[in-house]
Amino acid sequence: MSTTVDPGLHKEIGCFGCDDITQCINCGNCTAVCSLSGEDAVFPRKTIRYAQLGIKDRLMESVEPWLCYYCGECSETCPRQANPGEIMMTLRRWLTAQYDWTGLSKKLYLSKTWEVFALAALAAFVVALFVFFHGPMVTDRVELNTFAPVVWVEIGDWVMALLLSSFLFTNVLRMHRYVMGSWLPSRIPFSIYLRELKTLVLHAMTQKRWKDCDNLSRWIKHLLLVTGYVTMLLLIVVFLRWFQTDGSQWRPIDLLGYYATGVLMFVTGEMIVSRLRRREEIHKHSHSTDWIFLVLLFLTALTGILVHGLRLAGLPLPTYYMYVLHLAIAVPMLVIEVPFGKWSHLAYRPLAIYLTNVKKQFEHSSQTANAAMPTVASPNY
Ligand code: SF4
């Protein structure tokens, strides 16, 4: 198999966040200290070496950047201060841009102007929809469903969910093609893919490998965050007609909203403070997209609970305006982050573990089959 070498690759990758990759001297210290590096996937030294040498094909089929959970231990012990943890983070951004066929992800990661413009344009679109198409504004009591009929908001939710899932799914297919490309996937029995599906679901739901990264509290916070936004997504995509109701009465379903809001605000707030303090290795380096994602998630939760509070307080106009603001933050965040930005790691990480296991199972079954083959004695001449 021929390998194409791109001497400018390390510079291209560097634009996605990390400092100079060439500082690494390949001593291997980082791989030795990494608790997640093992027989199935050896990193980060080898992955960094591919980037230094410009072996793009190897990097594209590499799952290792997704198997790193950025504990920062390797960066703390690197003798060259090459910051391997941040290099792996940068590689995740670079790979996200490679998987994305639209090219938007690359633009958003490489240009703050592009990201701010895209978010602002989407926010303006949401506001314009309300300016031109909102329902009657009842002002003597809160009637959110008259101002923004739930059936229309629901249709908008479904269209957006379908669109974003399609983008993400096609990018996931591209990741599969790159990772399994040299493995002739047609030779791998479909039953192995099916058998390993449990791995995909388990890691998508729990990201449990993080526990092995010696940072239990970070894993718990991340797990809480997942439960928070899954609850919120269910409330707005599946149960909206029960969640968005009129009047100033309190309903039991609000408890789910409180949980989701509390978790989202607590965890994102804590992450923002940690990034501002820059004490731990993982919080010392923040890309502009890290900030934008955290701030938007925090503001989405904050404006959501403010809509609820204003509705309970019986303030019609502030409720309607806050509702528009809430959607003008939430919609751009979802459109940008789910298929093209940071949130896409929720699909790529478990898929990386899944494909690694599929390969391993295939190798194992091939070895077992070979061992079971009767040995044919060589004829004596
Ligand atoms: S990143 Fe640092 S620890 Fe890892 S191989 Fe390079 S120089 Fe060594």
Ligand code: SF4
């Ligand atoms: S940041 Fe942690 S998990 Fe990632 S490569 Fe370094 S030691 Fe391993």
